[in-house]
Amino acid sequence: MTERPANGDGNDSLSAVSSTVYLKTFYRILGKIRLAILARTRYVAIYRKYKSFTMIPRRLYIANLELVERFSEIRGSIAECGTWKGGMIAGIAHLMGKERTYFLFDSFQGLPPAQEIDGPAALRWQAKTDVPTYYNNCLASEQDARSAMSLAGVDATIEKGWFKDTLPRAQLRDGIAILRMDADWYDSTMEILNNLFGHVRQGGVIIIDDYYTWDGCSKAVHDFLSHNKRAERINAHKGVCFIVKA
Numbered sequence: 001m002t003e004r005p006a007n008g009d010g011n012d013s014l015s016a017v018s019s020t021v022y023l024k025t026f027y028r029i030l031g032k033i034r035l036a037i038l039a040r041t042r043y044v045a046i047y048r049k050y051k052s053f054t055m056i057p058r059r060l061y062i063a064n065l066e067l068v069e070r071f072s073e074i075r076g077s078i079a080e081c082g083t084w085k086g087g088m089i090a091g092i093a094h095l096m097g098k099e100r101t102y103f104l105f106d107s108f109q110g111l112p113p114a115q116e117i118d119g120p121a122a123l124r125w126q127a128k129t130d131v132p133t134y135y136n137n138c139l140a141s142e143q144d145a146r147s148a149m150s151l152a153g154v155d156a157t158i159e160k161g162w163f164k165d166t167l168p169r170a171q172l173r174d175g176i177a178i179l180r181m182d183a184d185w186y187d188s189t190m191e192i193l194n195n196l197f198g199h200v201r202q203g204g205v206i207i208i209d210d211y212y213t214w215d216g217c218s219k220a221v222h223d224f225l226s227h228n229k230r231a232e233r234i235n236a237h238k239g240v241c242f243i244v245k246a
């Protein structure tokens, strides 16, 4: 027969150890929750500051900020192609700080006409001009984007014009750490990838805003990766599509 340990023996010290482990785990989880709440509060404040300069809804705007912060270790510039009034890139600049260089590319003449390859939904959207989500065919002024960036307190290079003219001559000497593509259509997305993919640093991120919205955008991404025999995977973070440059 096994003798029971006397009171205050092995069992007590075992339970003391496990209470310490529980307490440590509890405080670790509490710490993580606190950090998550602080980060969330910060993202919400950034959204509130720039929301009048963006058409991206709050949930996705915050997901973009979370995603960008994950890549803060990658050196290089930050570029957005398809900025409209500049509210998303200004929020990213707010988060990533003055040490980076920021590039904004936009026609500031609205979207070019959608083509058949962009799909029936895109053609319908562009034909229906009397709904609030038409945003005057996504027309914004360069001054809007400039105001958004100065609100973020950073210097930015704003390249006004069609991508086919501005992207080939872009001076991206530092390489790109974060490239945000938000230009809706097949041709526009393909022009960005053809001109800027080579500038994105290894481990850098390419955010594809319209991947789940417009057929033309997803087709351009697939065609580009396939044509160039690239093995990058398509990932998503809370509804935001991205690829990491291999």
Ligand SMILES: C[S@@+](CC[C@H](N)C(=O)[O-])C[C@H]1O[C@@H](n2cnc3c(N)ncnc32)[C@H](O)[C@@H]1O
Pocket (backbone or CB within 6 Å): 053, 054, 055, 056, 081, 082, 083, 084, 085, 086, 087, 088, 089, 105, 106, 107, 108, 109, 110, 111, 112, 138, 139, 140, 161, 162, 163, 164, 182, 183, 184, 185, 187, 188, 191
């Ligand atoms: C949906 S809006 C961008 C939204 C913006 N990122 C935000 O934070 O709300 C798309 C923008 O892409 C621009 N764009 C699309 N195709 C373009 C092209 N080929 N060249 C230049 N700008 C283009 C349009 O002018 C428009 O401002």
